[in-house]
Amino acid sequence: xxxxxxxxxxxxxxxxxxxxxxxxxxxxxxxxxxxxxxxxxxxxxxxxxxxxxxxxxxxxxxxxxxxxxxxxxxxxxxxxxxxxxxxxxxxxxxxxxxxxxxxxxxxxxxxxxxxxxxxxxxxxxxxxxxxxxxxxxxxxxxxxxxxxxxxxxxxxxxxxxxxxxxxxxxxxxxxxxxxxxxxxxxxxxxxxxxxxxxxxxxxxxxxxxxxxxxxxxxxxxxxxxxxxxxxxxxxxxxxxxxxxxxxxxxxxxxxxxxxxxxxxxxxxxxxxxxxxxxxxxxxxxxx
Ligand code: R5P
Numbered sequence: 001x002x003x004x005x006x007x008x009x010x011x012x013x014x015x016x017x018x019x020x021x022x023x024x025x026x027x028x029x030x031x032x033x034x035x036x037x038x039x040x041x042x043x044x045x046x047x048x049x050x051x052x053x054x055x056x057x058x059x060x061x062x063x064x065x066x067x068x069x070x071x072x073x074x075x076x077x078x079x080x081x082x083x084x085x086x087x088x089x090x091x092x093x094x095x096x097x098x099x100x101x102x103x104x105x106x107x108x109x110x111x112x113x114x115x116x117x118x119x120x121x122x123x124x125x126x127x128x129x130x131x132x133x134x135x136x137x138x139x140x141x142x143x144x145x146x147x148x149x150x151x152x153x154x155x156x157x158x159x160x161x162x163x164x165x166x167x168x169x170x171x172x173x174x175x176x177x178x179x180x181x182x183x184x185x186x187x188x189x190x191x192x193x194x195x196x197x198x199x200x201x202x203x204x205x206x207x208x209x210x211x212x213x214x215x216x217x218x219x220x221x222x223x224x225x226x227x228x229x230x231x232x233x234x235x236x237x238x239x240x241x242x243x244x245x246x247x248x249x250x251x252x253x254x255x256x257x258x259x260x261x262x263x264x265x266x267x268x269x270x271x272x273x274x275x276x277x278x279x280x281x282x283x284x285x286x287x
Contacts, residue, residue, distance in 0.1 A: 001047045001077050003286065006039075006067060008052040008060060014084065014267050015051050017279035020286075023048065027063045037066040039074060048076035049286065050114075054087035055246055055269045061109070068113040080116040082282055084268030085244045089123035107133035118285050120268055120278055121215045121243040125166050139285050143243040143266045144170050146276040148177035150241065150264060151211055159208035159235070163187055163197065163226040170243075171213050181205070185226055193219045199229040211239045217265070220251035224258045237261045245271045 004023035007015040015022065024040035048071040052064050068079050088106035091099070107130075110117075116137040121144075122130060130138035151158050151174065158180045162171035164187035175182035183205075186198040202210075210230050217223055223240045230238055238260045245252070245265030252273070255263055266276040 001045065003047045003049055004041060004043065005049040005051055006041075006071070008050075008064075010270055011051045011053055011084075013270060014279055014282075017267075017277060018051075018283050020049070020283070025067060027067070035063045035066060037063050037070060039067070039070050043071055043074040043076050045075060045077040047078040047080060048072075049080045049082055051082045051084075053085045053269055054083045055085050055244070057087035057106070065109075065113050072113075078115045079113065080118065080286065081110070081114045082118045082286075084120050084266075084278055084282065085246075086117075086119040086122045089127075090125075092123075092126045103127065104133050108135075111135040118282060120266070120281070121170065123166075123215055141278075141281055141285055142170070142173070143268075143276055143278060143281075144173040145177065146266060146278065146281070147213060147241050147243075148174045150276060151178045151180070154262075155209045155211060155239065157208050158211050159183070159202070159205045161185065161202075161210055161212045161226065161230070163212060163214055163222045167214050170215060174213055181208075185229070187222065193221050195221050195225055197222070197225045197229060199226070199233070201233070202230065202235060203233050206234055208235070209237050209239065210235045211241055214240075214242045216244045216246060217242045217251065217255070217263075218246045219248050220255040220258075223255055223260070227258050227260050231259070239264065241265075243276075244268050245273050247271060247273075 005020040006023040026038045088102045092103040118139045120141045160175040160182040162184040171182050188196045227238045239262045241264050243266045263273045264275040265273045267274040
């Protein structure tokens with residue numbers, strides 16, 4: 001099936017690296033704030049790929065739904081949403097009475113509009129597979145191989161560190177590929193910006209280059225706290241490697257001020273820290 005890719009404006013750089021035929025569309029806001037969406041390309045039986053990273057998801061969701069439904073109405077044979085970062089995955093449980101379980105609700109909103117979903121390192125914690133909440137064909141890719149490649153090229157004697165139990169899924173894979181030791185820290189989250197981390201004895205790793213590996217940097221509280229604890233045990237030259245750099249508010253400058261040597265993220269969300277290109281991996285998953 002021929003493919004056309006319709007890209008949200010903030011993903012233009014990633015789309016260019018994917019070298020697919022570009023579908024033209026227009027999205028603007030009416031004076032009252034509602035979204036206007038118009039598909040300008042001719043669409044027949046093509047697979048229409050929508051490239052939309054769902055960081056800051058609220059303003060993007062309505063135009064995404066309008067675009068997907070319009071493409072279908074114009075005859076697209078298959079609607080594939082490529083959301084390199086899939087938002088609303090972390091509230092996957094009712095932690096307190098009355099809370100909305102937004103991972104499930106968001107999935108039930110998107111699912112009727114798309115035939116397939118491709119994403120990278122979705123935050124699967126209490127849900128073990130996207131199919132548990134998304135009612136469409138799902139592919140969850142991982143940036144672990146790109147992280148491993150980056151470490152092999154840039155760090156000669158790495159110690160891979162996961163800041164919490166959830167990170168072990170990436171950390172163990174990365175450590176195995178680069179043939180380095182890894183340690184997992186213990187984290188308790190007390191609030192959006194308040195995390196408590198316990199570190200095992202890592203003093204025996206003097207001389208190693210510590211690389212913190214996680215799926216998401218949001219407030220950077222996790223990375224800042226973990227880096228501080230590593231430094232207290234004499235480990236220096238710390239690298240922070242993450243798939244998705246959300247960098248809420250001043251998180252990036254706070255992390256830079258925390259004295260880490262390098263901060264590297266994938267281009268799932270455009271940011272100056274992008275050093276891992278997911279384009280080839282996504283194109284491979286589209287075949
Ligand atoms: C949480 O479980 C994730 O894997 C990340 O560790 C977390 O989202 C990082 O958030 P923050 O940067 O706000 O500490």
